[in-house]
Amino acid sequence: MYQTNYHRASSVDDAAAQFAKGTESKYLAGGQTLLPVMKQRLAAPSDVIDLARIPALIGIEVSGDAVTVKAATTHYDVAGSADVARAIPALANLAGMIGDPAVRYCGTIGGSLANNDPAADYPAAVLALGATVKTNKRTIAADDFFQGLFSTALEDGEIITAVSFPVAAKAGYAKMRHPASRFALTGVFVAQAKSGEVRVAATGASQDGVMRVPAIEQALKGNWSAAALDGVKVSADGLMSDIHGTADYRANLVKVMAQRAVADAG
Amino acid sequence: MSTVKLTVNGRAVSADVEDRTLLVHLLRDHLNLTGTHVGCDTSQCGACVVHVDGRAVKSCTMLAGQADGATVVTVEGIARGEELHPMQAAFRDNHGLQCGFCTPGMIMSAIDIVQRHGGKLDEATVRQELEGNICRCTGYHNIVKAVLDAAGRMKVAQAAE
Ligand SMILES: Cc1cc2nc3c(=O)[nH]c(=O)nc-3n(C[C@H](O)[C@H](O)[C@H](O)COP(=O)(O)OP(=O)(O)OC[C@H]3O[C@@H](n4cnc5c(N)ncnc54)[C@H](O)[C@@H]3O)c2cc1C
Ligand code: FES
Ligand code: FES
Numbered sequence: 001m002y003q004t005n006y007h008r009a010s011s012v013d014d015a016a017a018q019f020a021k022g023t024e025s026k027y028l029a030g031g032q033t034l035l036p037v038m039k040q041r042l043a044a045p046s047d048v049i050d051l052a053r054i055p056a057l058i059g060i061e062v063s064g065d066a067v068t069v070k071a072a073t074t075h076y077d078v079a080g081s082a083d084v085a086r087a088i089p090a091l092a093n094l095a096g097m098i099g100d101p102a103v104r105y106c107g108t109i110g111g112s113l114a115n116n117d118p119a120a121d122y123p124a125a126v127l128a129l130g131a132t133v134k135t136n137k138r139t140i141a142a143d144d145f146f147q148g149l150f151s152t153a154l155e156d157g158e159i160i161t162a163v164s165f166p167v168a169a170k171a172g173y174a175k176m177r178h179p180a181s182r183f184a185l186t187g188v189f190v191a192q193a194k195s196g197e198v199r200v201a202a203t204g205a206s207q208d209g210v211m212r213v214p215a216i217e218q219a220l221k222g223n224w225s226a227a228a229l230d231g232v233k234v235s236a237d238g239l240m241s242d243i244h245g246t247a248d249y250r251a252n253l254v255k256v257m258a259q260r261a262v263a264d265a266g
Numbered sequence: 267m268s269t270v271k272l273t274v275n276g277r278a279v280s281a282d283v284e285d286r287t288l289l290v291h292l293l294r295d296h297l298n299l300t301g302t303h304v305g306c307d308t309s310q311c312g313a314c315v316v317h318v319d320g321r322a323v324k325s326c327t328m329l330a331g332q333a334d335g336a337t338v339v340t341v342e343g344i345a346r347g348e349e350l351h352p353m354q355a356a357f358r359d360n361h362g363l364q365c366g367f368c369t370p371g372m373i374m375s376a377i378d379i380v381q382r383h384g385g386k387l388d389e390a391t392v393r394q395e396l397e398g399n400i401c402r403c404t405g406y407h408n409i410v411k412a413v414l415d416a417a418g419r420m421k422v423a424q425a426a427e
Contacts, residue, residue: 006268006285006331028332035288035327036309048285050332076321100398101378102312105321106328181310182397 002044012056012136012159015049019157022047027159029072030106032099033115052108057161062087065167071110071160079104088129090171090189090265094121097175099182110160113145116152116209118240119183121175123210127201128189131165148208169194170224172265174257176204178244186250188213188257190265192224200258205239205250216258226259270330274299275343281330289333290314290325293340301341301370305400312399315371316340322378324398341370344377352419353377353412362412364403375399376413380420387417 005022009015019025026045028034029052037043051057057072062083069078078084079096098104098112098121112122113133126133126142133140136159145153154160168191175187184204191199198220200213215235219228234254239247270287271280274297281296293299293316304326305313314326317339344351353373356362363369379395380387392413393406401409 001286001288003284004286006329008331008334028329031327031329031332032309035329036307038286039288039307039309039326048329052332100312101375101395102315102322102324102327102398103309105323 001038002041004038004045005047006050007047008050009054011054012161015051015054015159016136016157018047018049022049025049025157027051027114029108029111030074030103032103032107033111033117051110051159057110060084066164067091067167068162068164069109070162072108075099075104075107075109075112076101078109087167088165088171090173090191090261091125091129091165093264094125094173094175094189097121097173097177109163113163114152114154114160116146116150117183118149118206118209119178119181119185119187119204120210121173121184121187121203124184124187124189124201124203125165125173126163127210127212128191128199129165129168129171130191130193130197130199131163133160134162134164135160146210150209166193168192169196170265172261172263174260174264176253176257185244186253186257188216188254188261190216190220190258190261192220192265198224202254202257205254207238207240213254213258216255220262224262226262229255229259229262268331268334270334272333272335273337275339283330285329285331287330288326289316289318289328289330289338292330292333293325293338299340299342303367303370305367305371310398310400311368312371312375313368315374315399317374317378322375339374341373344373351377352423353380353416356412356416356419357409360408360412360415362404362409368399368401368403372396372399372401372409376409376416377420379413380417383417385417385421387414389414 023046025047028048028050061068075095075098085092170192173189176185178185186204200216234251236247236251239250241247303313305311309327316325
């Protein structure tokens with residue numbers, strides 16, 4: 001790892017101020033993505049600003065209409081939250097499927113979304129549930145937040161403070177885990193909003209990162225059942241092909257995972 | 267450079283380290299606690315697992331500075347004098363190790379698993395929860411047996427206290 005300067009921020013404003021002082025600052029939350037990348041010398045921030053202990057960034061609030069997860073809340077805490085499990089069980093399940101226990105103890109929702117790994121789990125939930133990403137400057141709709149591989153609408157120095165998920169009528173998540181990395185070889189989140197709107201998002205599939213799947217949304221709109229997807233064909237255009245699976249394989253996985261997610265949603 | 271102060275295995279320690287120092291290097295190189303191992307550089311093997319404020323985390327994926335003020339327990343800190351921790355004893359009795367490289371991380375993760383699941387622990391749960399700990403020797407079978415055995419012993423030990 002290259003040399004760096006470590007700062008522990010006491011508040012969101014303090015973090016933003018510290019960030020501005022460094023020549024090439026980076027925020028640090030759980031460190032489960034940034035530190036491996038720094039160890040590989042693929043990132044060399046002049047300064048790392050630790051957000052993980054800022055009280056305003058930790059916690060979960062559940063109301064009748066929304067589950068709000070503050071940005072530095074760990075995967076472990078979301079997975080274990082009885083309130084989340086009651087309001088949006090699929091979200092708690094998803095958090096419990098991320099990595100392994102040690103990763104879940106440290107990794108945070110804000111870090112996962114800011115990183116926008118094309119195979120990460122949370123982006124699928126955020127996009128399918130139509131969540132809102134709150135930052136220290138504004139609120140960003142899920143549809144505007146994700147902007148392709150490892151890129152988001154966040155500006156330099158902008159801090160995610162919380163993510164607000166509308167409580168859905170039905171929601172489910174299913175993931176084919178890569179057995180070594182535990183990331184999604186393909187994962188699909190299906191959601192039916194209280195308004196009736198159906199949104200489906202797939203991760204680990206597209207070359208551009210998380211994506212909506214209109215063919216599956218169409219089929220589920222008329223008939224919310226796994227069987228409704230039997231005849232659906234997901235296009236392989238723009239999907240990833242690598243040693244783990246071809247684009248065609250992933251296209252089929254999107255459908256199969258969507259069927260399992262619908263079964264999970266009930 | 268920064269001064270990092272923390273409690274390690276019940277002892278208050280202070281070290282002047284470069285900010286890029288990982289917790290595992292603070293433990294091994296500055297405190298000579300070489301029981302905690304480094305088995306990979308991709309945060310995937312779990313040989314480096316220690317408890318930080320009661321949670322089993324990968325000490326190769328945490329800066330020493332992040333642990334400033336924390337309470338850390340390593341594999342050196344779990345026995346009571348000559349008496350092995352029930353998890354250590356169960357690993358020995360069940361032949362849960364061969365070369366022993368993964369063992370410190372396995373033990374620290376396993377104690378955390380038992381503490382979280384208590385009496386409800388079954389084989390499938392142990393296997394799933396050990397996904398972040400890689401062993402190249404044993405084929406895991408005896409490790410899983412050891413963890414289940416220790417879960418029983420830890421319950422008995424707790425009840426006796
Ligand atoms: C072995 C292993 C297995 C994993 N498996 C999975 C998996 O199955 N699924 C999955 O989804 N992920 C997986 N991960 C990644 C994990 O979920 C990370 O926790 C997550 O991607 C990043 O969160 P973090 O809090 O650790 O962020 P960090 O690593 O601290 O930061 C990541 C990036 O986000 C930025 N950042 C952090 N917080 C904020 C904020 N509040 N505002 C703005 N920017 C911010 C940082 O500057 C950095 O660029 C795995 C990681 C490991 C090591
Ligand atoms: S050395 Fe920490 S996970 Fe491998
Ligand atoms: S006993 Fe050798 S790696 Fe596990």
